[in-house]
Every structure is written in C-alpha cells, then in structure tokens.
Amino acid sequence: MDIVYLNGHFVPRDKAMISPDDRGFVFGDSVYEVMRWYGGFFFDMDGHMNRLRRSLHETRIVWNDIDTFADLAEELVNKNDLGNDCSLVYVQVTRGAAPRNHVFPDPAVSPTVFASARRQSVDTLLWERGIAIAVAPDPRWNRCDIKSTALLANIMSLQEAHDNGFMEVCFVRDGFITEGAHSNIFLVRNDTVYTHPESNFILSGITRKNVISLAAENGIGLAEERVAADIIPYIREAFITNTSGEVIPVIRIGDQILGDGTPGDITRKIHVLFRDKVMAGSPVH
Numbered sequence: 001m002d003i004v005y006l007n008g009h010f011v012p013r014d015k016a017m018i019s020p021d022d023r024g025f026v027f028g029d030s031v032y033e034v035m036r037w038y039g040g041f042f043f044d045m046d047g048h049m050n051r052l053r054r055s056l057h058e059t060r061i062v063w064n065d066i067d068t069f070a071d072l073a074e075e076l077v078n079k080n081d082l083g084n085d086c087s088l089v090y091v092q093v094t095r096g097a098a099p100r101n102h103v104f105p106d107p108a109v110s111p112t113v114f115a116s117a118r119r120q121s122v123d124t125l126l127w128e129r130g131i132a133i134a135v136a137p138d139p140r141w142n143r144c145d146i147k148s149t150a151l152l153a154n155i156m157s158l159q160e161a162h163d164n165g166f167m168e169v170c171f172v173r174d175g176f177i178t179e180g181a182h183s184n185i186f187l188v189r190n191d192t193v194y195t196h197p198e199s200n201f202i203l204s205g206i207t208r209k210n211v212i213s214l215a216a217e218n219g220i221g222l223a224e225e226r227v228a229a230d231i232i233p234y235i236r237e238a239f240i241t242n243t244s245g246e247v248i249p250v251i252r253i254g255d256q257i258l259g260d261g262t263p264g265d266i267t268r269k270i271h272v273l274f275r276d277k278v279m280a281g282s283p284v285h
C-alpha cells in the first residue's frame, strides 16, 4: 500500500486529505525537497535539510519539527517496503490553510507538511547515451534559489522542450546560461568545467555541490563562473545534475552537437566519481 505522511500521521495515499484553502494549492505558497534513498541510506540528507531550512527561512514559513524529518523520511521508506530499493522521497511544506488572502494568515496557521516515497531507479541508459537539451530564455522569477513548488515557468519551458524532442532546457538570462528547468548545468571548455555561481538565479543543487567538491578533490579544473550562451558553439562537452538522474551527459545543445556526439571524457570521469561516492554511501561534503 502507498503510505504517505501528512501533518503528523502516516496514512494511505487515498486517505490523505488537504484543504482546498491550503495556500500551497491556492497560491503555490510552499517549498519542497526531493531526496534519494539508495536502498539503505539517503544521499546527503544534511544537504537537503539545510536547503529546506533555507527555503523555509526565505519564505517565512515556520515548521518547528524540521529536525525530525530525517528519521521520519526513513520511516516512510520502510512503511512503503522500499528499504532495499532506490527511491525518491518528496517533502512539501506549505504555509497552511486559510481563507484566500494574499497576505500571510494572521494569526499564523500550522503549516501543511506532506511527504511521500516512490520507487525510482536511476536511468542508466541516459548515462550511456547522453541527452539533448533545448535553449530558451529563462522566464522565471528572481528567487530561483528558493526551492518553491511554484514551478509553472519551469513546467511550460520543459514541456515545450519535450514537445521538440529535448529532455531538458538550458535557460539563458541576460545572455548567460543559468541552469535547467529541473537540473543544474555544467559546460566544459578548454578542459575546465564551468557552472553558474550560486546566486538568486539558480537553485543550489545538492548534486551540483557534491560534483564541485569531487572535482576539487580529484584535480579537475572547475570554475563557478557564468558562461555566455554565445559560446555554445565552442563547448566540447556538457552535463546536467539532479537528484533523480545524478550526472547526465549532454550530447547536443539546441542544434549544436557537442564534440563527437557522445558523452565527453571529463563528463564520464565526473560521472564515475559521483557513482563511486554514492556507492560508498556517504556524501562528499
């Protein structure tokens, strides 16, 4: 049975009831996290919890019990018989339910806390083949550093990319590559890996942070610097990172085939380093 967590209780998914006045539903007034369970441990749970704390702080959503979540997530995995499987845990915290009004409820209401787990292994075929990503203007707001559930801009862009045969979209803001609709982007030029620095224009990915640490530990040149979209023709290789896919090679950006159209050497190296780290069962930082 699919068991979810809602406001202090584990219940079957079809018994989980959320108010139509919930501000997550009405306004997208909520934040979330997605973390991966590798059949025995969560990858960098501390990183995910710290980012969730930050998202809550920036949105002024108060969830006093956040410190209990790591244990709760493991309980959720076990209640769903996923203990030995690769799965994804999703947690969402909304500002709670109150009559519709743009300003925060006063007095404040309890947040709505929902979590679920589902079996999902990593798609190894993508690792071997690589993916094509589209290029599009970044239509999002100026607080992409907050992991907000208000993802309509991401969804519209990603769907358009999918409709045109791409698996991700490479966002461009003011002429510079920011990130993907649901991943961070790394580009390799002259043997150096570039990725957009942490700022309000990207989400600070947990996979991204671990990749940056791995590169430093293994003597791979990596710069947290913006890359202008007009140098795409000079890029030899690229990859995207996220919790669900880990390190996924990019073999085409828009019309531009990268290198010989297969995953690049530095990408492969970083991919293997990340895999090894995951298999060792511990995060890098």
Ligand code: PDD
Binding pocket: 034, 179, 180, 181, 182, 183, 184, 202, 203, 204, 205, 206, 207, 208, 241, 242, 243, 244
């Ligand atoms: N998305 N950038 C954006 C916009 C994202 O949505 C994500 C992840 C990332 C990568 O972050 P991380 O490495 O911590 O997963 C970057 C998740 C997987 C999602 O929405 O499902």
